[in-house]
Amino acid sequence: MSCYKYWGKIEEIADKLSSFGDLDNEGINALDSTDIEEITKVLDEIEVIAHDKEIDFDSAKHILDDEKMNKALQLIRKFYVYIGARLERENALKILESDDPKAVLDSFHFYDRYIGLIDNERQLAKFNEDKTFVFLGSGPLPLTLIMFRMVTGCKCIGIEQFEEVAELSRKVLKRLDLDDGIEIITGDEKTIADLDYDILMIAAFAEPKDRVFANVWEVVDEKTPVLYRTYTGMRAILYSPVTEKDTRGFHQEVMLLPRGKTNNTSVLIRKIS
Numbered sequence: 001m002s003c004y005k006y007w008g009k010i011e012e013i014a015d016k017l018s019s020f021g022d023l024d025n026e027g028i029n030a031l032d033s034t035d036i037e038e039i040t041k042v043l044d045e046i047e048v049i050a051h052d053k054e055i056d057f058d059s060a061k062h063i064l065d066d067e068k069m070n071k072a073l074q075l076i077r078k079f080y081v082y083i084g085a086r087l088e089r090e091n092a093l094k095i096l097e098s099d100d101p102k103a104v105l106d107s108f109h110f111y112d113r114y115i116g117l118i119d120n121e122r123q124l125a126k127f128n129e130d131k132t133f134v135f136l137g138s139g140p141l142p143l144t145l146i147m148f149r150m151v152t153g154c155k156c157i158g159i160e161q162f163e164e165v166a167e168l169s170r171k172v173l174k175r176l177d178l179d180d181g182i183e184i185i186t187g188d189e190k191t192i193a194d195l196d197y198d199i200l201m202i203a204a205f206a207e208p209k210d211r212v213f214a215n216v217w218e219v220v221d222e223k224t225p226v227l228y229r230t231y232t233g234m235r236a237i238l239y240s241p242v243t244e245k246d247t248r249g250f251h252q253e254v255m256l257l258p259r260g261k262t263n264n265t266s267v268l269i270r271k272i273s
Helices: 003-019 028-033 036-050 057-064 067-097 101-106 111-121 143-152 163-175 189-194 209-219 233-237
Strands: 132-136 155-160 182-186 199-202 226-230 250-256 265-271
Touching (some): 028 067, 036 067, 036 233, 067 101, 067 163, 067 233, 111 265, 143 182, 189 209
Parallel strands (some): 132 155
8 A cells, every 4th residue: 555645644743743832943842831642642643654564665765755755754753752752751750759660660651562672672682691781872761771671680781871861760760679780871872882791782762873883883892782773664754764874884684673563673783893
């Protein structure tokens, strides 16, 4: 089925986002005054398109690469980053305030998606209690680290570039009694040069991609598995995919496509000497 059926819908969604605030002058943060449930409904509309199984990769490229759709696509992608960060932060703050923090964590909008995502990714490297896993771009709600720790027993280190975000995630881990075995460090991709680890993962929102992968290439060795999350097919409406140019100097070994409503494609690469 042609993806062109969504052209009008994509423009309609972009117009709806613009109606929530003066995005041209205030930027995407103009949505801060809009109720989270209202804008989550817009996310649901976008994901209906992203998860359409009848649109193959070649068909998806027709709409994702079309110049006419560029403005709407840019806005939708900015919105996706915004709502992801907002949902994480709001859940993190609720965890700190709750008498049942685990229940709040379980209520996170994307929690069920992470179960399938982690199940995919644990196939890409030998995660176990003897391994140290570093996640670059851990964010305010370090759910990736929490799940890998719980499921595989590996030691986990999250790297977060903003100290206030890193501190919030540390408080979340402590409130959940999960700070044993999970450490949050303030830094960027260059920080991994000072760490001892076995497996490295680059978050989907780690930016700018070309700089991040180039700096990782400088310090990682040829044996270390490097995992990253990206967006493929129609799911790339949500966020710009990692390109071959971004990962130059690395060899792709395995790519696992998302299942169900999971959005991320997970990829294993290794440095080429």
